[in-house]
Amino acid sequence: MVRSAAQLMRRKGVSxxxxxxxxxxxxxPRGSLQHYFPGGKExxxxxxxxxxxxxxxxxxxxxxxxxxxxxxxxxxxxxxDDWRVDLTREGFTAGCPLVAAAADAASTSEHIRxxxxxxxxxxxxxxxxxxxxxxxxxxxxxxxxxxxxxxLEGAIVIARIRGDLAPLDALADELGPVLDASAGPRRxxxxxxx
Amino acid sequence: MVRSAAQLMRRKGVSxxxxxxxxxxxxxPRGSLQHYFPGGKExxxxxxxxxxxxxxxxxxxxxxxxxxxxxxxxxxxxxxDDWRVDLTREGFTAGCPLVAAAADAASTSEHIRxxxxxxxxxxxxxxxxxxxxxxxxxxxxxxxxxxxxxxLEGAIVIARIRGDLAPLDALADELGPVLDASAGPRRxxxxxxx
Numbered sequence: 001m002v003r004s005a006a007q008l009m010r011r012k013g014v015s016x017x018x019x020x021x022x023x024x025x026x027x028x029p030r031g032s033l034q035h036y037f038p039g040g041k042e043x044x045x046x047x048x049x050x051x052x053x054x055x056x057x058x059x060x061x062x063x064x065x066x067x068x069x070x071x072x073x074x075x076x077x078x079x080x081d082d083w084r085v086d087l088t089r090e091g092f093t094a095g096c097p098l099v100a101a102a103a104d105a106a107s108t109s110e111h112i113r114x115x116x117x118x119x120x121x122x123x124x125x126x127x128x129x130x131x132x133x134x135x136x137x138x139x140x141x142x143x144x145x146x147x148x149x150x151x152l153e154g155a156i157v158i159a160r161i162r163g164d165l166a167p168l169d170a171l172a173d174e175l176g177p178v179l180d181a182s183a184g185p186r187r188x189x190x191x192x193x194x
Numbered sequence: 195m196v197r198s199a200a201q202l203m204r205r206k207g208v209s210x211x212x213x214x215x216x217x218x219x220x221x222x223p224r225g226s227l228q229h230y231f232p233g234g235k236e237x238x239x240x241x242x243x244x245x246x247x248x249x250x251x252x253x254x255x256x257x258x259x260x261x262x263x264x265x266x267x268x269x270x271x272x273x274x275d276d277w278r279v280d281l282t283r284e285g286f287t288a289g290c291p292l293v294a295a296a297a298d299a300a301s302t303s304e305h306i307r308x309x310x311x312x313x314x315x316x317x318x319x320x321x322x323x324x325x326x327x328x329x330x331x332x333x334x335x336x337x338x339x340x341x342x343x344x345x346l347e348g349a350i351v352i353a354r355i356r357g358d359l360a361p362l363d364a365l366a367d368e369l370g371p372v373l374d375a376s377a378g379p380r381r382x383x384x385x386x387x388x
Contacts (some may be wrong), residue, residue, distance in 0.1 A: 013298025015209035093301045102351045103297040104207025107287040116355045143364035148362050150348030151341060157296045158344055161310045167344050168336035178372050 001026040007049040008099060010094035014105040014112070032065060043078045044146045045101065046115040052084055052097050053119025064133060072134045073176030073181055076148060083156055084165055093161045095156050135183030144182060151175060195220040195227060199242040208239055208299040208306070239295065239307040244256035246291050248315025254320045258327060266328045266377055267370030270342060274366045277350055278359055286357045289350050317343060329377030338376060352356060 004026035008017040019041050044123040045141035051162050063078040066068075086094070098119055106113040132138050155167035198220035198275075202211040213235050232240040239323040257272040280288070292313055299312050321339035328330050349361035 011301045013207055013209055015207055016298055016302070025232060045328050095297060099293065099348075099351050100297040103289060103294040103353050104210055106355055107205045108210070113355060118354055120355060141369075143368055146349075146352070146361050146364040147368045150352055151345040152348065154293075154344030154346065154348035154349055155340075157347055158340070159313055161296050161300055161307060161314060167340050170340040171344060174334075174337055174372075176246060178368075188201045 001028050001036065001044065002047050002051050004045050005095050006052050007094070009048060009097040009100050010046065012102045013103065017045075019044070021122065042109055042111050045105065045167055046111055049098060049101055049112070049115045049119050053115075053122050055074075056119075056123045057097075057126045057186055060123070060130050064130045067134075070134055072131055072179035075130055075134060076176050076179060077135075077172050079148075079152060080168050081151070083159075084168055087159055087165065087168075088154070092160050095160045096153055099153050099157060120149070131179070131183075137182065137184070144179060148175065148179070166171075195222050195230065195238065196242050196245050197266055199238050200246050200291050201288070202240060203239065203291040203294050206292045207297065211239075213238070236303055236305050243295055243306070243309045243313050244291060245367065247309075247316050249318045250292075250313075251320045254324050256262055258324045262327075265326055266330055266338075266373035267366075268327055269328060270370050270373060271366050272347060273342075274349075274362050276316075277346070277353075278362055279285075281350070281353055281359065286354050290347055293351060294345050314343070325373070327380070328356045330373065331378070333375065334376055338373060340371070342369065 001022055005017065005022045008025060022044065024032065030089050033044070033095060037047070039046075059079065059082060060075075063075055067074045067078065098116060102116055103113055106116055117138060125144070126146050127149060128141045131141040131145055137145060155171045158167040159165055199216045201213065202216060202219060213227060216238065217224065221367055227238070231241070233240075253273065253276060254269075257269055261268045261272065285306055292310060295306055300310055318336070318339050322335045323344060325335040325339055332336060345365050347363045351361055352361040
């Protein structure tokens, strides 16, 4: 049910996702929702967001382990590739559930806003650690991690609207060299277009 | 009514914004909505998104005229400052209506998705022209404009969730020098942290 809630929210936001629809989509027995989520929709939505936040954090750690070459731009490309695959597979009909919930539930539910803070922090911390591991100075890594996450979220929104991957391509092309340049002289190339 | 619709959508998305609520918020006579927007909610939402897209495009052009110094990073700072003021004034309760509509209406209404494509294109074109005017090479300007818009949209979402301006600060600090560096040797500084 948590997975179904997240998938439905990715498509049409929190407000338009009905509880009954989640139960049907999850092929769950009637009454199970009340049993597992006595707090109702708010609790289920919160769990779905926690789960998606954990997935995002895990992806970063998994990519860093497997990266070749071990550069910040390769990490960015790996994260962008995950979304290239996802958007293409879903026919550009589904975005990030964290953004969806931020747009239509963060102002009306303090519970959901709290979960979103946790989810984004829980994504920024492994992203920061990953950048440091890949050579980015510790004092710049938190801000660069924030920029990467912001730009990725925005690019997903615009890619979804346009129905093409150009915003993700632009992100990988333009931010990759910036991240590598920040990772110290040995990894720094000349700026593009010079 | 268009303004009221945009303001309500900024807070809680398209799905949760009711037509009656818009009429009340706009202090408009009953029946006026049906008169001006015979296409109903979809038509009114579309008009609100067109209007906000035009505002975003106009802001870029207005800032470029008044910039001092005339650098890409100064343009970025001016755009970020608009949102710093907006988020602070609204107590972090309202984001960008384009993102809100993308999150909860783009997959269910082809009309709204079409308006969103126009709105983002209508924002990217003046942003691209502005960057070129400020010295960014024409072949890189469209991608950098896309990255700026993506990162700005994502940073607004995360700032709103966190209730602080850190994502916007990170964006201005980290992307500003990148934009200036792209604007040719005379304006290019050394990378930060070197």
